[in-house]
Amino acid sequence: MLNFNLSPEQIELRDQTRRFALEEILPVAWEYDARDELPLFILKKAFEAGIMNGDIPKAYGGKGRGALESALLTEEIAAVCPGLATSIFDNSLGMEPIMLCRNEPLKQKILSEIAADFKLICFATSEPVMGSDVSGIRCLARPDGDDYILNGTKYWITNGGIADYITVFATVDPKKAHEGICAFLVDRNWKGVSVGRHIPKLGQRCSNTAGINFKDVRVPKANVVAPPGEGFVLAMQTFSRTRPIIGSFAVGAARSAMELAVDYAKKRRTFGVKIANNQAIQFKIAEMYQKVETARLLTWKAAWEADSGQDPTVTASIAKFYATEAAMEVVEEALQIFGGYGYTRLYPIEKLYRDTRLFKIYEGTSEIQRIIVSGFVLHGYQPSLPPLEDFPMLTGIDFAVPDGVVDPKIKGWRCRMCGYIHTADEPPKECPYCYFPQTAFKQVWPQTFGTEQYKSKPPPK
Numbered sequence: 001m002l003n004f005n006l007s008p009e010q011i012e013l014r015d016q017t018r019r020f021a022l023e024e025i026l027p028v029a030w031e032y033d034a035r036d037e038l039p040l041f042i043l044k045k046a047f048e049a050g051i052m053n054g055d056i057p058k059a060y061g062g063k064g065r066g067a068l069e070s071a072l073l074t075e076e077i078a079a080v081c082p083g084l085a086t087s088i089f090d091n092s093l094g095m096e097p098i099m100l101c102r103n104e105p106l107k108q109k110i111l112s113e114i115a116a117d118f119k120l121i122c123f124a125t126s127e128p129v130m131g132s133d134v135s136g137i138r139c140l141a142r143p144d145g146d147d148y149i150l151n152g153t154k155y156w157i158t159n160g161g162i163a164d165y166i167t168v169f170a171t172v173d174p175k176k177a178h179e180g181i182c183a184f185l186v187d188r189n190w191k192g193v194s195v196g197r198h199i200p201k202l203g204q205r206c207s208n209t210a211g212i213n214f215k216d217v218r219v220p221k222a223n224v225v226a227p228p229g230e231g232f233v234l235a236m237q238t239f240s241r242t243r244p245i246i247g248s249f250a251v252g253a254a255r256s257a258m259e260l261a262v263d264y265a266k267k268r269r270t271f272g273v274k275i276a277n278n279q280a281i282q283f284k285i286a287e288m289y290q291k292v293e294t295a296r297l298l299t300w301k302a303a304w305e306a307d308s309g310q311d312p313t314v315t316a317s318i319a320k321f322y323a324t325e326a327a328m329e330v331v332e333e334a335l336q337i338f339g340g341y342g343y344t345r346l347y348p349i350e351k352l353y354r355d356t357r358l359f360k361i362y363e364g365t366s367e368i369q370r371i372i373v374s375g376f377v378l379h380g381y382q383p384s385l386p387p388l389e390d391f392p393m394l395t396g397i398d399f400a401v402p403d404g405v406v407d408p409k410i411k412g413w414r415c416r417m418c419g420y421i422h423t424a425d426e427p428p429k430e431c432p433y434c435y436f437p438q439t440a441f442k443q444v445w446p447q448t449f450g451t452e453q454y455k456s457k458p459p460p461k
């Protein structure tokens with residue numbers, strides 16, 4: 001059943017995108033990075049080449065690409081410029097809540113428009129005082145008849161300075177936390193919407209990032225993406241589908257850093273040999289490749305889960321924090337292989353280093369991904385083994401070695417404190433190892449747990 005082969009169409013899509021990245025983005029990315037400016041014409045070309053907005057369903061005039069295809073595309077663009085990848089694929093983030101929402105007329109209107117025309121839509125949950133804690137949104141949506149009046153500021157908004165539309169998450173009452181969160185589609189040109197200055201950043205300087213302020217902005221009912229109480233879940237569902245893409249950004253950046261380092265290591269000579277001849281460098285290269293491959297597998301798995309209708313939340317989080325941290329390690333080692341040249345702005349590693357750093361922060365920091373994954377492992381994961389206190393670890397004297405036939409008459413008692421197994425009709429008065437009383441013992445033989453409950457379960461939808 002498992003198959004990692006891409007279809008001929010997927011390979012063609014990847015090659016087409018790679019050509020676009022090499023021909024259109026590679027020559028100009030460093031100059032725009034130095035200028036701290038987004039080259040809008042590249043986004044327009046990406047739209048015309050069918051690279052942007054590929055995930056819009058066919059019913060709305062889109063290409064209906066799945067998450068795996070998006071992962072293939074984004075890796076290629078990020079491999080050449082992570083900053084431009086962020087801005088080119090930001091439409092997918094801005095549109096995802098709309099694709100997931102129940103407002104059919106809004107979907108028809110907006111998704112068809114974005115599929116047909118070069119329009120930008122950004123995504124806004126973060127604010128000056130909150131990012132990780134989406135339940136802490138303060139941007140206020142006051143109901144007014146059928147409309148809502150929006151007041152507040154969104155911060156860190158990718159493409160915020162250039163987008164035509166904003167998918168805004170707000171609250172009807174900050175005290176209601178999760179229960180108050182709602183979402184709206186806002187037109188940039190509406191009265192009361194203003195955009196702050198482009199925020200200067202360490203990296204991803206080809207990507208526009210800005211704050212957006214809403215002053216008494218009237219939002220009609222027709223533009224409600226999520227009514228109060230449904231916005232928080234919608235934001236989380238959005239991230240579950242977009243986080244694999246951040247994983248792919250990281251795979252692309254790491255892959256480039258590895259390729260550049262390999263190329264350099266094969267040419268640079270020290271002590272009379274090429275540096276690639278040193279085992280210390282070869283080991284770095286092996287680990288770089290291991291990280292690129294592992295990160296891609298995790299990312300593809302999350303994308304595959306999303307495409308097969310499963311809930312990809314946990315795998316998406318694992319993919320995001322593994323791939324983004326692995327990418328940073330790969331770029332760091334690549335810079336080391338370049339020696340002093342890696343530290344200059346005349347070689348591409350320095351930009352990759354700055355650009356890659358962002359992946360661990362946006363769309364949920366590495367810490368937030370760990371909270372999601374540990375929450376699942378602690379509270380939702382289905383174990384395949386019985387609890388430790390039920391472990392029947394019998395010794396050789398309790399069964400016939402080598403046949404492994406257990407004496408049917410024996411009883412086994414396990415000390416729940418230190419693990420000692422006592423075989424007798426009754427547990428001991430106290431444990432001979434840790435001196436805990438008889439009450440610490442639990443019968444573990446004959447087996448007290450049923451094995452039925454440890455059968456595999458189908459994945460959650």
Ligand SMILES: Cc1cc2nc3c(=O)[nH]c(=O)nc-3n(C[C@H](O)[C@H](O)[C@H](O)COP(=O)(O)OP(=O)(O)OC[C@H]3O[C@@H](n4cnc5c(N)ncnc54)[C@H](O)[C@@H]3O)c2cc1C
Pocket residue numbers: 122123124125126129130131132133155156157158159201204209358361362363364365366367368
């Ligand atoms: C360039 C850029 C582009 C962005 N684009 C967008 C965008 O388009 N739309 C949008 O809405 N947002 C965007 N963001 C915002 C981004 O999603 C947030 O910066 C991110 O979610 C972190 O939020 P914060 O910066 O407020 O950090 P905080 O939430 O204040 O966290 C600060 C630190 O504390 C850690 N932390 C927080 N809570 C916990 C906890 N419970 N346990 C352990 N550690 C914790 C965090 O991991 C982090 O390290 C962008 C950010 C940047 C830098």
